[in-house]
Amino acid sequence: MVRILRGLADKYFSDDEAVILLLLLIIGTLAIIYLGAMLAPVIAAVIVAFILQGLVAKLLKLGVPQGVAVIGVFLLFLGILVGFLFGLLPLVWTQVTALAGEAPRILRELQIYIEVLPEEYPNLVSIDALQAVYQEVTFEAARMTQWLVSFSLSSIPDLVAVMIYMVLLPILVFFFLKDRAVLLGALGKLLPHQRPLMLHIWEEVNLQCANYVRGKAVEILIVGGSTYIAFKLFGVPYAALLSFLVGLSVVIPYIGAAVVTVPVAIIALVAFGWGSHFIWVMVIYGIIQALDGNVLVPLLFSEVNNLHPVVIIIAVLFFGGIWGLWGVFFAIPLATMLKAIFSAWPVKGELPPTTETGQH
Template sequence: MLTYLGNWYKKHFSDPQAITLLFILVGLGLTLYFGASLLAPLLVALILAFLLEWPVQQMTRIGLNRTAGASVVLVAFLGVMLVLFLVLIPSLWNQGLSLISDLPNMLDKGMVAIKEFSAKYPQFVSAEQIDQMFAELKKFADTQHLLDLGKQLLGYSASLLVLMVYLILVPLLVFFFLKDKDELIKGSKRFFPSNRDLASSVWSEMEQQIFNYIRGKVIEIIIIGVVSYVFFALMGLRYSALLGALTGLSVLIPYVGATLVTLPIALVAFFQWGISPEFGYLMLGYGIIQALDGNLLVPILFSDAVDLHPVIIIAAVLVFGGLWGVLGVFFAIPLASLVKAVINAWPVTHEHLEQVEQQHR
């Protein structure tokens, strides 16, 4: 057993570059796992700076120095965010409150429909089961209960201190990351081992892929959200802005997100129209949007960024989402691609290569 372990270690860890790459990955992973909550503003600023680096480079190409380019890009970004928070967020918030207040009535209507179904087909579900199910649902759908819960969540997540940190500290960090990028990278290199050529090659391979993925995901969210909102509004569906935004954000979780957001859309449409042609047209149009997203938009946006099996993508979403929440879900595919790049770049001994060649002969 010890001999086998020794041979396995020599085969995979005999190269010093591999050891360096392993230590860097383990160190960064432990830092993120144990310090993510403390370093959240820093991590958010790093992510934003990474995304805004490309427009800053374009500013420098037209003649602006890096400080001026970073200032222009950051001001434009903050302006867009301000418009979103002043225009989009209040509308979504109001529609969310309206949906919460309508939930009891919607459940009553659904209960009547299901009871009618139970009366016609008692072999599938009994009246007692329906009464018990809706009694439990009404406890959670009570308007005051949901509003109180929302206020509690807001009280925990939107304290004055947290808002001050994110609204003031994060933009400052982004500005300095963009302005002093070269100096910061040069200074940080002394904390990493000198024999990091393998790690550098892996990062060089992943950097453009990560940027392409994040850029494509933002574009996909905007396109799907806007198209869904326009379609829902033309159909006259209630809460069209809220449901359109949810549909756009659902693309953050591949395969799973579309399934989750289908339920509230179908429920709202059913309680508004019942089983009618309008309900069928809405679900058909929604299905077409999802089909075009998966078969047309995603291949166009991510043709050079994602080459992973769907099973691996779902597993990555579950693992990284469980570790780091929303950020883990958003970066699940880039992180899975990073793992794949490390495995592909991991050095192997000449003896192992010879064994592989002999097996293929």
């Protein structure tokens, strides 16, 4: 065992810089675990600035002065944030509360459709199993309705915290964009002066994660927006809420699409019944999902190393178990970052990519 551990240490940690990098990763992980709630606005601002930096860089390449590029991109972000807070979010919340009020009626109508299944497919569906599923769904719907009704004065402290975050977030994003070089230079002074390994890994992580995060932001807007337009044209109830969920579902490949299909199908079934209208809604929804997976994703993520479906599921389970909903939401970006780090990690006996090209 000792010989095996020594071999692994010699293979992966023979470089002093690799040991320092490992310590930095451990410290960063512990800081996020224990200080994540406290530093939530800073972490969110870093992610947003990371997304917007790509647009700033493109404007700089076109000859736009840095100050103008930063202010222009920041105003664009501010406009999107204001539109989300005062346009989309109230609409989604109104439809959530309306859906909660309609939940008993929807469940009663859904039960009518469900009770027919044992008669038509007695070998596949049993009445007892359907009753158990229906009781569980009813219980969860009642609990959600109760939570929405009790969302009153007890939630004011949370609302105040959210409002503070909404003020801090734009301020932090602006300074992260404006003083990016200064902040990175200050962090660089804390690291060894000669750090080719860290620079190489940073370039790999920056390329992979930047392309992924920016691509996902565009994918959410396109998929959510096209779903909203389609559902509004077909008269689907709660179109804003459903399209919001569909847009967010692309963050979790495979799992997200499978989960969000259930409420889409239930609401369309209750609204239109078994008929051509319901079938057309589900067909259009399926076309949007197919175009997303087969056209949009390859186009947006051509430079990103794809993760195996098994790795995606493990990442969702692992990070979701650690951080709950936020862990599920950020599972794929974190897995992409870890894969980029492992891909660029030096292994004794292998030449780094920069050595092959003669660059340093």
